[in-house]
Structure formats: C-alpha cells, structure tokens
Amino acid sequence: MRLVIVAVVTALLSACSPGAPPASPSVSDSWIREAPPGAGMTAGYMTVVNPTDREIEIVGVRSEDFGSIELHITTTEDGVAKMRAQDSVTVPPGGMVVFEPGGRHLMMFDPVRPLGEGDTVMMTVVLADGSEITAESKIARGAHTHHEH
Numbered sequence: 001m002r003l004v005i006v007a008v009v010t011a012l013l014s015a016c017s018p019g020a021p022p023a024s025p026s027v028s029d030s031w032i033r034e035a036p037p038g039a040g041m042t043a044g045y046m047t048v049v050n051p052t053d054r055e056i057e058i059v060g061v062r063s064e065d066f067g068s069i070e071l072h073i074t075t076t077e078d079g080v081a082k083m084r085a086q087d088s089v090t091v092p093p094g095g096m097v098v099f100e101p102g103g104r105h106l107m108m109f110d111p112v113r114p115l116g117e118g119d120t121v122m123m124t125v126v127l128a129d130g131s132e133i134t135a136e137s138k139i140a141r142g143a144h145t146h147h148e149h
C-alpha cells in the first residue's frame with residue numbers, strides 16, 4: 001500500500017513544472033438534469049476553474065453511470081438553437097469555463113441506472129496532459145447551485 005501511495009505522489013509531482021503554483025484545476029457547481037424515465041440522454045453542467053499559469057484542455061468526461069459523455073455547445077443561429085459536439089474545451093490560465101443551460105453542456109448518453117433528483121454521480125474530467133479531475137455531480141430538476149438562494 002505504501003509503495004502505491006509513493007508512486008502516485010511521484011506521478012503527481014512529476015506532472016508539475018518547477019515554480020508552478022500548488023493550486024490545480026478544479027470542477028465545481030456540477031449538476032445533471034433529471035431526465036424523464038427511460039430517456040436515453042440528459043445534460044450535465046459544471047464550472048471548470050484553472051488556477052494554474054498554463055492553459056488546460058478538457059478532452060473528455062466519463063462516468064460509470066453513463067455509456068458515453070460528449071462536450072457540446074449550444075449556439076443560436078437565425079433564432080434556432082443548435083448544438084454541436086466539440087473535441088475539446090480550453091480553459092485559459094487563471095480563468096474558468098462555465099457549462100450552463102443554453103451554452104456549453106455535457107451530453108450524457110445511456111444512463112446505466114435510474115437517476116432521480118438528489119442522486120449523486122461521480123464524473124471524471126480528462127485533460128489533454130492525461131491528468132484527471134474527479135467531480136461529484138447531483139441530479140437536479142432545474143438550474144440551481146450558484147443560482148440558489
């Protein structure tokens with residue numbers, strides 16, 4: 001067990017450049033819209049914060065509770081909302097990217113179990129450098145978290 005822990009710490013340290021700030025990218029305000037029973041997909045939202053001094057690139061998201069997850073963005077063209085899949089999403093140094101209703105979202109396909117309001121889903125956000133951010137996401141009926149009073 002001790003050997004395993006040492007190996008993990010070494011891997012984490014070697015991923016840092018000398019002089020890099022200790023803070024690492026994080027995911028917050030993550031929630032997934034409750035889908036009607038039997039629906040094959042739903043949308044997820046989150047805020048990704050990058051406190052480091054270099055750009056990070058989100059290349060994917062996965063969860064044991066969904067068959068697949070895509071990065072999507074909704075745009076309005078001629079008054080019609082359309083969504084497109086994106087291969088990656090870049091978060092600038094010291095910046096953040098917000099996934100929220102009407103904009104960027106996670107398109108989450110094929111839930112493997114029924115998910116109702118209040119249930120918790122673990123997600124893993126994968127970055128281009130191979131590092132991963134684990135986030136806990138709550139099932140909710142509508143927008144909440146940072147809009148909550």
Ligand SMILES: [Cu+2]
Pocket residue numbers: 072073083084105106107
């Ligand atoms: Cu979508």
